[in-house]
Amino acid sequence: MTLSHDLFARARVRMPGGVNSPVRAFAAVGGEPVFFERAEGAHMFDVDGKRYIDYIGSWGPMICGHSHPKIIEAVQAAVAKGLSFGTPSPGEVTMAEKICELIPSLDQVRMVNSGTEAAMSALRVARAATGRERFIKFEGCYHGHADSFLVKAGSGAQTLGVPTSPGVPKGLAELTLNAKFNDLDSVEALFKQYPDEIACVAVEPIAGNMNCIPPEPGFLEGLRELCDRYGAALLFDEVMTGFRVHPQGAQGLYGITPDLTCFGKVIGAGMPVGAFGGKMEYMKLVAPSGPVYQAGTLSGNPVAMAAGLANLELIGEPGFYDRLGETTRQLAEGLQRVADEAGIPMATVAVGGMFGFFFTEQNRVVNFDQAAACDLERFKAFFTGMLAEGIYLAPSAFEAGFVSSAHSQSDVDETLAAAERVLGQISK
Ligand code: PLP
Numbered sequence: 001m002t003l004s005h006d007l008f009a010r011a012r013v014r015m016p017g018g019v020n021s022p023v024r025a026f027a028a029v030g031g032e033p034v035f036f037e038r039a040e041g042a043h044m045f046d047v048d049g050k051r052y053i054d055y056i057g058s059w060g061p062m063i064c065g066h067s068h069p070k071i072i073e074a075v076q077a078a079v080a081k082g083l084s085f086g087t088p089s090p091g092e093v094t095m096a097e098k099i100c101e102l103i104p105s106l107d108q109v110r111m112v113n114s115g116t117e118a119a120m121s122a123l124r125v126a127r128a129a130t131g132r133e134r135f136i137k138f139e140g141c142y143h144g145h146a147d148s149f150l151v152k153a154g155s156g157a158q159t160l161g162v163p164t165s166p167g168v169p170k171g172l173a174e175l176t177l178n179a180k181f182n183d184l185d186s187v188e189a190l191f192k193q194y195p196d197e198i199a200c201v202a203v204e205p206i207a208g209n210m211n212c213i214p215p216e217p218g219f220l221e222g223l224r225e226l227c228d229r230y231g232a233a234l235l236f237d238e239v240m241t242g243f244r245v246h247p248q249g250a251q252g253l254y255g256i257t258p259d260l261t262c263f264g265k266v267i268g269a270g271m272p273v274g275a276f277g278g279k280m281e282y283m284k285l286v287a288p289s290g291p292v293y294q295a296g297t298l299s300g301n302p303v304a305m306a307a308g309l310a311n312l313e314l315i316g317e318p319g320f321y322d323r324l325g326e327t328t329r330q331l332a333e334g335l336q337r338v339a340d341e342a343g344i345p346m347a348t349v350a351v352g353g354m355f356g357f358f359f360t361e362q363n364r365v366v367n368f369d370q371a372a373a374c375d376l377e378r379f380k381a382f383f384t385g386m387l388a389e390g391i392y393l394a395p396s397a398f399e400a401g402f403v404s405s406a407h408s409q410s411d412v413d414e415t416l417a418a419a420e421r422v423l424g425q426i427s428k
Helices: 003-014 069-079 090-102 115-130 184-193 219-230 249-254 302-315 320-342 368-372 376-388 409-426
Strands: 036-040 043-046 051-054 108-112 134-138 176-179 198-203 233-237 260-263 274-278 347-351 354-358
Touching: 051 409, 069 302, 090 108, 090 274, 090 302, 108 115, 115 134, 115 198, 115 233, 115 260, 115 274, 134 184, 176 184, 184 198, 184 219, 198 219, 219 233, 233 249, 249 260, 302 320, 320 347, 320 354, 320 409, 376 409
Parallel strands: 134 176, 134 198, 198 233, 233 260
Antiparallel strands: 036 043, 043 051, 108 274, 260 274, 347 354
């Protein structure tokens, strides 16, 4: 028996499902989760001493690899001065200046403690700014676990919110409208149905919570145009894509200007951080400038700001995104090649430091229905085989993968050699 097994047995007694966030429990792939105690660069080490090449990167923040010396140093220096003051402190000012300088669509930004808080608060601002209560999101997109976002329309109820999670009030769920990702007609139909009632369209500009699905050409432009036409705000949830796919996030990569943007992950470098920001006409509404209440005991925490600023400095180095994109492309193309050689139908995708792979006969996957129709059993077998090989992929077919600047050519080669063996096994 392993130490991971013992820990999970104890965890299940005192923690729901033995974890503090559901996807960690391995429910979608079977088996028991691995408990980790140390991570460095592209590698993580479990409590039983096994080394893994990590493609989760703590779900996105670790774009420079784990335990980067410059980030650890910045955190240690900040810790030595105090953990939290509950007052304004210099790091928050530098962070706000830095984010607004990097992302031209932002006049102001408010720091929060998670992506969930960022999305929840940005939605509140959009509702307040427009005086409207309904909003549109996309099936398969995730914006954290605030009530309004935990809603997914069933096939027969495209326009009527059906709570995905018990505990979400029906009255609130009805205000959440679900459209199809990469399908502008489904968005326009909702605007036509509720022309004066939609506060915003919230979208992951590259969907990373139904595997990895980039926008089709014209999709984001079309959303911008529809929002302008119907007087709604365009809310980009860049919690995952922000500083991961381009120095200016997905909005920079595709050249679209949203009204409001959410961030998380990379801007915290592994500390609990989120942020939302936008044009002044929206941000002036946020308390104490305006009446939209939003607050946080630990928001703008000095240690978290130090970590995030060190990360933003590292990703600003010349050529950072070229190298990251190249490693990610090599990984995705390599996976495609070994799958093709094994005769296993697969579609792969890479954008910046994000990648995805689908066990499907289709050339590419563009929405949730298609992602859900992929061979999930085959994913499970692949995941399990790769884990045994020491390759740590997300334990769900509906998550994007993440590469860091610490992933070397030999990490990619090792991963592809393992994939070749595992795909060879599961093709039999
Ligand atoms: N938005 C997106 C696009 C995300 O991917 C996530 C988390 O994965 C969130 C929001 C929620 O962020 P958090 O888990 O920090 O609350």
